[in-house]
Amino acid sequence: QKEVEQNSGPLSVPEGAIASLNCTYSDRGSQSFFWYRQYSGKSPELIMSIYSNGDKEDGRFTAQLNKASQYVSLLIRDSQPSDSATYLCAVKGNAGNMLTFGGGTRLMVKP
Amino acid sequence: EPEVTQTPSHQVTQMGQEVILRCVPISNHLYFYWYRQILGQKVEFLVSFYNNEISEKSEIFDDQFSVERPDGSNFTLKIRSTKLEDSAMYFCASSGTGETGELFFGEGSRLTVL
Numbered sequence: 001q002k003e004v005e006q007n008s009g010p011l012s013v014p015e016g017a018i019a020s021l022n023c024t025y026s027d028r029g030s031q032s033f034f035w036y037r038q039y040s041g042k043s044p045e046l047i048m049s050i051y052s053n054g055d056k057e058d059g060r061f062t063a064q065l066n067k068a069s070q071y072v073s074l075l076i077r078d079s080q081p082s083d084s085a086t087y088l089c090a091v092k093g094n095a096g097n098m099l100t101f102g103g104g105t106r107l108m109v110k111p
Numbered sequence: 112e113p114e115v116t117q118t119p120s121h122q123v124t125q126m127g128q129e130v131i132l133r134c135v136p137i138s139n140h141l142y143f144y145w146y147r148q149i150l151g152q153k154v155e156f157l158v159s160f161y162n163n164e165i166s167e168k169s170e171i172f173d174d175q176f177s178v179e180r181p182d183g184s185n186f187t188l189k190i191r192s193t194k195l196e197d198s199a200m201y202f203c204a205s206s207g208t209g210e211t212g213e214l215f216f217g218e219g220s221r222l223t224v225l
Contacts, residue, residue, distance in 0.1 A: 032212040043202055043216040044154060051211075088154065092212035096167045097142055099214060101154040 002027040004091050006102035014110050019076040021105050023089030026070070032092040033065055035074045037085045038104065044088055048074065079109045113137040115217035117203050123223045127192050132220045134186045134203030143186045144204040144214060145178065147171070154202070160186065193224045 003026040013019045021035075032051050036044035050056045050063040050072070062075040072091075076083055086104040093100070116135045124130050136143050145157040158168045158178055165178065177189045186205075190197055200221050204214040 034213065036216075043219045046213060046215060049211065049213055090154075090214075097159055097161075097206065097212060098144070098156045098167050098169075099212065100156070103153045 002030075002091070002093060002100045004089055004100050004102035006087075006089050006105045008103055009106040010108050011105055012108045012110060013079050015079060015081060017079050017109075019079045019083065019107055019109070021074040021076075021087050021089075021107065023072045023074075023102055024070055025072070025089075025091045025100075027091065027093050027100075028067075028070060029094040030067075030070075030091045031094050033063070033072045034090040034092075034099065035061075035063060035072075036088040036090060036101075038088055039085045044090075044101075047087075076107075079107075081109045081111050083107060084109045113139075115203055115205055115215055117201075117217035117220050119220055120218065121221045121223070123225065124193055126195060126224055130190045130193055130197075130222060132188045132190075132201050132203075132222070134188075134217055135184050136186055136203065136205030137207075137215060138184075140205035140207050140215075142166075142206045143180070144206075145188045146202045146204060146216075147199040148202065148219075149199045157188070157201075190222075193222075195224050198222055198224045 035048045048063040050065045056063045060077045064073045088104045089102040090099040143160040200219045203217045
């Protein structure tokens with residue numbers, strides 16, 4: 001059974017701070033890793049994808065991957081109230097195209 | 112920007128009735144998916160579809176469920192005899208080559224079974 005685990009939160013940070021979201025996964029053969037943002041009642045929206053160890057930056061977002069530790073993280077710099085949402089970690093294994101989602105971490109950015 | 116569209120946005124049905132949820136994937140995408148999310152729970156994989164056939168399905172996707180691509184644009188999910196526990200948000204998603212795995216989701220169809 002492939003598992004993707006996230007702290008459900010809520011993670012509360014002040015506006016302008018760095019939010020750090022973490023995810024672990026069980027399938028060591030996983031190849032591709034994704035962060036989605038989901039506002040309440042809405043669909044998941046792709047923010048970042050990462051495929052190799054290290055950091056990947058896109059604007060205020062940085063994804064970090066450590067395959068040896070089976071760990072993925074998302075950093076959000078200069079957090080804004082509009083970043084308040086649930087952040088979903090999703091993992092694609094080495095066979096097939098399905099994504100396995102974590103339960104999500106709810107982020108609250110306080111003005 | 113291309114997007115996945117889903118209809119209806121909300122459907123209320125009686126237990127035991129058949130429901131069809133419709134999706135129009137992004138036009139040049141080749142892989143299509145249905146996921147569901149019960150209120151307050153994880154996004155769960157149901158089925159993936161490629162080259163006019165099911166490529167993967169989960170344990171949730173039992174004989175009550177079926178998928179079809181009746182024409183060049185639509186992708187449908189049918190639930191033959193709905194149960195109370197089928198109440199959820201159903202998301203359609205599509206991806207391009209499948210190699211990167213980037214899925215793009217529609218806005219969802221909320222199904223309420225009474």
